[in-house]
Amino acid sequence: MRVVPKSRLGCTKPWYRVCDKCGPKAATFLFCCAAAISRLCGADPFQAMDEEVQRLVNSANGETPTDYDRKLQELGDWIVQAKPPADVENAARRLLLDTIACAIAGFRKVDVSHLVDGDGDGDSGYGLVGMDQRLGSSELAYAFALAACADEACEGLAFAHGRPGLHAVAAGLGAAFRANASLAELIDAVVAGFEFGGRMGALFRAKPGIHVDGTWGLVASTVAARRMLGGDGAALADAAAAALCQMPASLYLPVAQGSDLRNTYSGHAAAAGMLVAASLAGGMPSAQGAVEAAGGFAFNRDDAAWLGPGEHLILQGYLKPYPSVRHTHYGIEAAREWRRQHGDVRPEDIGSVVLEIYPEAVTYCGNRAPRTAIMGQFSLSYTLAYSLIHGDLTPAAYEPEALTNPSLQALEAAVETIPVPALAEGGQRQARLTVEVGGKLWSSTVDNAPGDSSSPLSDDYLAEKVRTFCQDRVASDRVERLIADLLTGAGTELVRGLLVP
DSSP states (O other): OOOOOHHHHTOOSOEEEEETTTEEEEEEEESSOHHHHHHHHSSOTTHHHHHHHHHHHHHTOSSSOOHHHHHHHHHHHHHHSSOOOHHHHHHHHHHHHHHHHHHHHHTTTOOOGGGOOOOSSTTSOBOOTTOSSOBOHHHHHHHHHHHHTTTSOSOBBGGGTBOHHHHHHHHHHHHHHHHTOBHHHHHHHHHHHHHHHHHHHHHEEEOTTBOOTTTTHHHHHHHHHHHHTTOOHHHHHHHHHHHHTTOOOOBSHHHHTTOGGGGHHHHHHHHHHHHHHHHHHTTOOOOSSHHHHOOGGGEEEOGGGOOOTTOOGGGTOBOOSSSSOGGGHHHHHHHHHHHHHOTTOOGGGEEEEEEEEOHHHHHHSBOOSOOSHHHHHTBHHHHHHHHHHHSSOOGGGGSHHHHTOHHHHHHHHHEEEEEOGGGGGGGOOOEEEEEEETTEEEEEEESOOTTSTTSOOOHHHHHHHHHHHHTTTSOHHHHHHHHHHHHHSOTTSBHHHHTOO
């Protein structure tokens, strides 16, 4: 259909049509009138739309399972068939510890006092180590996710282009507090949520302008919470379908404007996932054909990316050594190496800086001259410039005195970022940094960063990260107990007791 200015049509009123079966959500709004469209097109322009809607209705009639319905069932059955293997359990324990430490650090920035209205012990709610307030279970899940991503230092999964663990841990934790569940039950729920969420992240690729947090992460949250309530394979499949029926379209807009509103996306998914899971456990029916019908204007579905049962994605997940979006870590690694070799070079002596990197990194982390922490966390140029000067990237990079530092601002402005498709071939992520000082060029290529599955953070490295993130909010002996309990403690211990303030 051609796009025609209103002025040529002599029309000032919007004309819309609503699908009789799907209601207003299937409506298409056009600033034109029916007669004008008919004259210009010679046919009903909504015919193709109507046919597609009808195709979806016919293929997902609630009576015959679709191909993806069967795939979700197979995945659910595989997940619940046995206790998680030792390496999977260890990965989940590390994920829990890392995410909890990120939340503890994040609570120094996040005020959750307005959420106090508990559903726990009377009206008092539940206490969580590092959190000043006592909250109800769903409020706790929301606040936990909000805080965990405040420093942009928590986990991720490259295969999913996002972080299924954040969503699964937050919802699983809230559900564990509500059910007074054990650590083993929480681990089982986190694994279930991660495996479903990770696959949805690969299947549904966000279109430009969409941020992945809170979107398919709702699947991870809902599945984790449903597993905590005793769901079998079929129940997990239903939970995934129910989440897909209401998968949000989270905008990247707040990040570009420097707003922490983005941090609410995963919190919303965690709280909503708990409520949806509870409704399903109470007998509410789910829906068939949800995968085929989901996505809409916000996502492209890549059927070739679907991964069936048999491979645990949680073993591919990464934990972050630096508080910034994972895409920035490859440049940071190269910058740290440059500083190690050029310890006496002043920022003003650097002539030029060129970062060649895989295109997805430039798409999501192209912010320049950041004014706020979240803009800096999503900035290739800023995190690179800070690391060139300081030889590392820490939460101090986002303090006001760093963001407004003239030398840092000048170097950030000098950084040139170039998207290079060849650096993403075969699913690999690579970056090449070239720095010029006094007419001499230094160059280095990074094809993995600490935390990748090929070079995972050691338990000692993770423990030191936890100590660093918790040191201003939790006593050192309590931090050591937290590390021991979550990495090697008995699975029979109750979560409420392990995470008591």
